[in-house]
Amino acid sequence: DQQVKQNSPSLSVQEGRISILNCDYTNSMFDYFLWYKKYPAEGPTFLISISSIKDKNEDGRFTVFLNKSAKHLSLHIVPSQPGDSAVYFCAASGPLFYGGATNKLIFGTGTLLAVQP
Amino acid sequence: GAVVSQHPSRVICKSGTSVKIECRSLDFQATTMFWYRQFPKQSLMLMATSNEGSKATYEQGVEKDKFLINHASLTLSTLTVTSAHPEDSSFYICSARWTVNQPQHFGDGTRLSIL
Numbered sequence: 001d002q003q004v005k006q007n008s009p010s011l012s013v014q015e016g017r018i019s020i021l022n023c024d025y026t027n028s029m030f031d032y033f034l035w036y037k038k039y040p041a042e043g044p045t046f047l048i049s050i051s052s053i054k055d056k057n058e059d060g061r062f063t064v065f066l067n068k069s070a071k072h073l074s075l076h077i078v079p080s081q082p083g084d085s086a087v088y089f090c091a092a093s094g095p096l097f098y099g100g101a102t103n104k105l106i107f108g109t110g111t112l113l114a115v116q117p
Numbered sequence: 118g119a120v121v122s123q124h125p126s127r128v129i130c131k132s133g134t135s136v137k138i139e140c141r142s143l144d145f146q147a148t149t150m151f152w153y154r155q156f157p158k159q160s161l162m163l164m165a166t167s168n169e170g171s172k173a174t175y176e177q178g179v180e181k182d183k184f185l186i187n188h189a190s191l192t193l194s195t196l197t198v199t200s201a202h203p204e205d206s207s208f209y210i211c212s213a214r215w216t217v218n219q220p221q222h223f224g225d226g227t228r229l230s231i232l
Contacts, residue, residue: 004160034220043123043210043223044161089160104151105221107160 003027004092006108014116019077021111023090026071030092034105035064035075038087047088048075080115087112120144121213123224131232132203138196138227140211146191147213151221152184155208164209167194201231 005024013019021035031052036044050057050064050073057064063076077084091105120143128136140150149168153161165186167173173186183205185197194213198205208228212221 036223041126041226041228043121043212043225046220046222049220104163104166106163109158109160 002109003030004090004106004108006088006090006111008111009109010112010114012114012116013080015082016079019075019080019084019113019115021075021077021088021090021113023073023075023108024071025073025092027092027094027106028071029094030106032093033064033066033073034091034093035062036089036091036107037084038089038110044089077113080113082115082117085113085115121147121211121222121224123211123227125227126225127228127230129230129232130201133200134231136198136201136229138198138209138211138229140194140196140213140224142192142213142222145213145215147194148191148216149214150188150194151212151214152186152194152196153210153212155210155226161210164196198229201229203231205229206231 003026034049035047037047038044048059048062048064050066055066066073087110089110090108093105122141122143124139151166152164154164155161163176164179165173165175167186167188169188169191175181188194208226210226212223214221
């Protein structure tokens with residue numbers, strides 16, 4: 001049962017254009033969402049997060065949008081750069097989701113972003 | 118930014134060997150550390166959650182006697198794959214977090230290959 005879904009396994013974008021990565025979730029108890037970027041043979045790097053009390057969070061070229069009613073979040077990268085080419089994972093957690101305060105993350109399957117020069 | 122160091126980055130060993138992987142938080146105290154496993158083209162799957170000074174909490178289907186986790190200090194957690202077999206070959210990644218609702222910061226992972 002995949003509670004966090006990234007339905008696009010890959011995305012190709014031209015340099016300078018906007019990249020939009022999408023993520024859907026099924027559990028309404030999730031209240032904290034994160035995006036990670038991963039290069040091959042490396043661990044994921046934290047990019048940006050958003051709490052469910054917000055619908056938008058921005059950090060430089062990266063903006064995350066949260067639509068709680070649709071259980072959908074997206075990551076916008078603008079302008080896209082070739083160095084942004086990587087696998088992007090969204091992840092979600094909830095405060096007492098598993099009956100404790102561990103706040104473990106549930107990850108999506110990732111989207112491979114390729115930014116073409 | 119926060120740095121998590123994971124060693125070794127790659128291990129190749131014979132079946133039956135026990136392998137220890139270390140995860141260190143270098144510039145913060147990690148009250149909680151997590152161990153994940155990633156199969157090719159799949160998501161990160163949480164194996165266990167480790168709080169400093171207490172026993173790890175394992176996810177369903179993860180054998181605690183097979184994957185021994187020790188979190189003896191606020192900066193170090195270890196995962197020992199005991200009597201490893203070829204089916205244990207995988208990419209293992211640790212993460213560390215300072216407090217609840219802070220992002221987890223990941224190590225670079227360990228590629229384990231059991232011959």
